[in-house]
Amino acid sequence: xxxxxxxxxxxxxxxxxxxxxxxTYDTSDQSxxxxxxxxxxxxxxxxxxxxxxxxxxxxxxxxxxxxxxxARKSANLVISASQLGDSAMYFCAMREPHFMNYGxxxxxxxxxxxxxxxxxx
Amino acid sequence: xxxxxxxxxxxxxxxxxxxxxxxxxxxNHNVMYWYQQKSSQAPKLLFHYYDKDFNNEAxxxxxxxxxRPNTSFCFLDIRSPGLGDAAMYLxxxxxxxxxxxxxxxxxxxxxxxIL
Numbered sequence: 209x210x211x212x213x214x215x216x217x218x219x220x221x222x223x224x225x226x227x228x229x230x231x232t233y234d235t236s237d238q239s240x241x242x243x244x245x246x247x248x249x250x251x252x253x254x255x256x257x258x259x260x261x262x263x264x265x266x267x268x269x270x271x272x273x274x275x276x277x278x279a280r281k282s283a284n285l286v287i288s289a290s291q292l293g294d295s296a297m298y299f300c301a302m303r304e305p306h307f308m309n310y311g312x313x314x315x316x317x318x319x320x321x322x323x324x325x326x327x328x329x
Numbered sequence: 330x331x332x333x334x335x336x337x338x339x340x341x342x343x344x345x346x347x348x349x350x351x352x353x354x355x356x357n358h359n360v361m362y363w364y365q366q367k368s369s370q371a372p373k374l375l376f377h378y379y380d381k382d383f384n385n386e387a388x389x390x391x392x393x394x395x396x397r398p399n400t401s402f403c404f405l406d407i408r409s410p411g412l413g414d415a416a417m418y419l420x421x422x423x424x425x426x427x428x429x430x431x432x433x434x435x436x437x438x439x440x441x442x443i444l
Contacts, residue, residue, distance in 0.1 A: 317374070
């Protein structure tokens, strides 16, 4: 079963408008972290914003904010005042405990399939 | 200032010819990861090092190996590249692997092409 679901393969937005990129997740853990990354066409993955499962307030970082609805298991990214440079692929990711065979734990980062955002002038 | 550096940005190799991709970090992070990302897909974790402790994902082909000679450097070796191994390879680091809130910091990636 998909752990992270991004239902929008592609989105268009006009410059200076706000846009919401959807992300839903599936986990039975109480403790987990949600991340958004931006990947321009050049390939690098840029960390944007983090939301912890126990955080009571929605995370914000400049023009990025996260609309976290825990009961719905959704963590949508909101980009305000879109700029041409925001055109990129956006990945939602979740970090949850992952227990290794030897008994130790690591926190794997599980990615969604991404949403390609195009900002139009 | 680049903190996770991957070399080269683009690598072309021949079918079956071994190739090594390199990653270095200035963050002094304990954990280094290698991901494979094929066109229009999400990154897929191949393996990670926690300090010198190597952890392979169950579905990572034997063709892929890794070395971490010291904290700063990590290498991805592909012993006999096939056409299906053409992809972007991303290196990432995190301070530790136990904290849920630690983001992973990625390099710019190496785009590998197989002729």
